[in-house]
Amino acid sequence: MQLVSEKILTDSFKPDPKFEAVYPRLEGYKLWDPSSWTNGHPHQFYARMREEAPVMWSEMGKRGSGFWSVTRYEDLKSVELNPAVFSSERGSINMAIQPRENWKPAILMEAAMNSLINLDAPRHMEMRMQQLDFFIPRYVAELKEKVEKKVSELLDNVEANGPEVDFVKLFSQELPLFTLCEMLGVDEADRPKIIKWMHYLELAAQYTANPWKVIMSEPLFPMKFFKNVDEMFAYGKQVMADRRANPRNDLLSAIANARLDGEELPQEFLDGSWLLIIFAGNDTTRNSVSGTLRLLTQFPDQREMVLSDRSMIPAMSQEALRLVSPVVHMRRTALEDTELNGQKIAKDEKVVLWYGAANRDPSVFPDPDRMDMTRENVDKHLAFGHGVHKCMGFRVAQMQLRIAYEQIFDRFPNIHWTGKQKIAPNALVHAISSLKVNLYGPNGVKPTRVSMASA
Template sequence: MHLVSDHIVEGREGPTFDPAYPTLPGVDLTDIRRFTRGQPWEDFARMREQAPVMWHPMPRDGVGFWAVTSFEGVKRVNGDPTTFSSEKGGILMALGPQETRHPILFSASTNSMINLDARPHRELRREHMPYFTASYIRGLRERVSAEVTRLLDTMAPLGKCDLVEKFSQRLPIFTLCEMLGVPLEDREKFIGWIHFLEMAQQIATEQAEQIASGGELNPQIAAFIELFNKNIGDMFEYGRHMLAKRRADPQPDLMSAIANAMVEGEPLPDPYLDGAWLLIVFAGNDTTRNSISGAMKLFTENPGEKAKLQADGGLLTNAVHEITRLVSPVIYMRRTATCDTEVEGQRIAEGEKVIMYYGAANRDPAMFTDPDRFDITRTNAEKNIAFGHGPHICIGRMTAQLQLEEAYRQMFARFPDIRWTGEMDIAPNNFVHAVKRLEVEFGPERAAQAA
């Protein structure tokens, strides 16, 4: 297999064809600090209405992109990998200055399954599939349910806590480690690794700003970068060690499937093993964690929907579809045009970057009536594309659904008055909606009785 990172094309500064829609003033989807207030829903609404395929300049590296925000536009791009390649340019908005790239993290983030097209993507995905089938998920449910109970037991005496710390970050790590076959004594390490992965954009941005200003790195930033590099190095060292063990001694787990995957008749080269490890650690944790936290915010802001669910548990599966629609934890994915084409009346040239905004698409009134309203009885909630569409649809979406269902089935039964206090922190990240802290409170006497 060739390395995707050796063939990435970064596009061009301005569009080849005249824009059919205006570039709206005040919209900056590259400013990661803006995303600490949540996703820019008002900007997305303006874009859908006035510029569903909008040329967006890049203030730093000069390589702009087409931002697609309509449901049909995102679905079209996501569902046509021949015209819109994941491999030609990678799935990230920009790669940043070479001097700020973490060598292993950069290679791993570009050389992975979601950065491949056609046969290599299909073959590598097929190697993972036995651990993401409906039958496997059914076998996993009992273990996930028991872990939900255990985590809620630790919350019960507290009366208030940070839901991320006590629950949201821990359940996905447990589930992933069960699937991978990670020893119990090693699982706590994943919490720190996920934290640093979510901060990677901030680290790169601050480094780039310091370099651009010609000044020396702030001592606090330098110390954090050192800590960041150590943790990311430890994460990859652990992954390489475990994958090597599974190549030598395969076990019935996902780790062994990754380690022994064959693509085009050959075992995965080391950069793709690193990429597979990064993808499963990050994607296997982050989307579920942030959906669990986002659900608590939605139910607190919409007590009528919470009451509906508590009165009728049969609504839970559809409620989870509606949660993922509104939270849309993955903010964007990039594709690169392989030929001149057209989307929503906008001509796009070969080699230009096309970025799909899933949250914007999931609030398109052309698809979802009254789209900003949280409605757990919404009849087409399952049609959301928070997990993508087409050949690259998220392989772990049923695992995420399982965890959200088990979490809220038990949580509302045991803590019927649990609610978000209004306090939360969101990481500066425009790729995933990363909730770092979300404070909740609940009646301790009810919790104690239920426990």
């Protein structure tokens, strides 16, 4: 079986497109630079791109070949609905693929490429169908009770540490990892390892953007990183071998026993598949919960609306997903010369889809920067992608979000963002790494519980 990593298109550091650019190259924001994203989505720059350069050639400097940036809603949908021309496999979802000699550690780079999200038809659908049982409504309903219990336990801990807490640390990052470990079938004893490994992989992304800042916080990070990567892949190899020999009713077993082209998956695909589940499932839920609390502080009328009518929670969740846009971008690669919105695009050129820009396209969402859960098209956002690559876990994410909001509103109806937050340097996801909230409102204090003694 041929691996994606064996035939993937690596960057040639091409600064200019083959065909003349129809739209201007706007200056003022380095879309490719992770450090640019520590203030969140650049909504003003998105607006300029949508209006003046909806298919814009963007340079990467010394980081890689330039790419076409797509920002209008209908253009994004057009690309997503045409996977026969705009490939996920030819160049992976990554904005740039360095030459092979720069793949360090190679085992991690290969795992990042050899997974479901980087496959084209027919292998994409073949692999997707073999995991589908763990994403259908029946399974999600079975998982719901465990999530409800976990949310309650997490909020107990949040309350014990209040009134002012880092909601990401105590809740947003904990809930999705619990849910994903339940789905995968990770044994309880192994879950602390998963949390530790995710920490080092997230730090690696920050290290790429600002190595000295990471070194200052963790002086031994480079040595610890490679050690933890080795441990993580050794664990994956062992657990996958076990699931092949002793399959269980869990997602790890489904992955371990999947077949492509009639063959068992090679280790590179096994590694990539279980890591993808953790990363993809973690980011959407984690950053949506945090981003929604931020929005409800910024739009108090929407908070009052949902507090007075809890049946609005699903609509609120959809509108928050549109505004937060937890996935910043995905990349496709042209398999042939083509055209998009009047711009000719050459074979092997990169096309980057900016979901935060499309989700605030005023031609689709009037007054796009305002939170309005009563929009008629509130569920038409592209936060989960669109077409054949729409996120398989969207039902799981929505279930977690709904339960989280229900319990948060019951216990902390006045929860308030203090204005303090940290957003990690990451161009792939809107990575809210810290969000300070007061559980009881602006400058709120924990209510005193009065013991009523009998007369």
